Amino acid sequence: MTDAPPRPLFRPTTLEALNASSDNTAMQPLGIVFTELGEDFLRGSMPVDARTHQPYGLLHGGASVLLAETLGSTAGMLAAPAGKGVVGIEINANHLRGVRSGTVTGTARALHVGRSTQVWEIRIEDERARLVCVSRLTVAVIDLPGHVAGD
16 A cells, blocks of 8 residues: 555635636625635635624624635635535534624635535634634535536
8 A cells, every 4th residue: 555645625726716706796795805725724804894794883794604605615616526516505603703893814624525515614713813703614516517427
């Protein structure tokens, strides 16, 4: 038995390509930007302002969930084999700290990358690196339209 080098978690891409994919999506008006792609994580940020506030002037929990699902599902797509994509099937979030202004940053890391499902943990922090929200996203791995199984 030989020790094969570990398979990279993510297929090759660039932050520029990921950010371009946000044009004309829910991410664009909320100001979500992909900021870092590591060997085992994807990071992005979102402003905390009128676009992402709830009526009491705090970061809206739904905006946090949108950031979490954006990061987890994008990371999942990058971790899927060629010819496969992912779709979200379940997400949960625990909102731990209120934020009124500034920027929050989320980091998605895989808990499980399988053939039919993936599970991602997304930790969202404020500018002082305090945990704001922790989320878990489960995605289903699916065949992409126009691809034949085994491609």
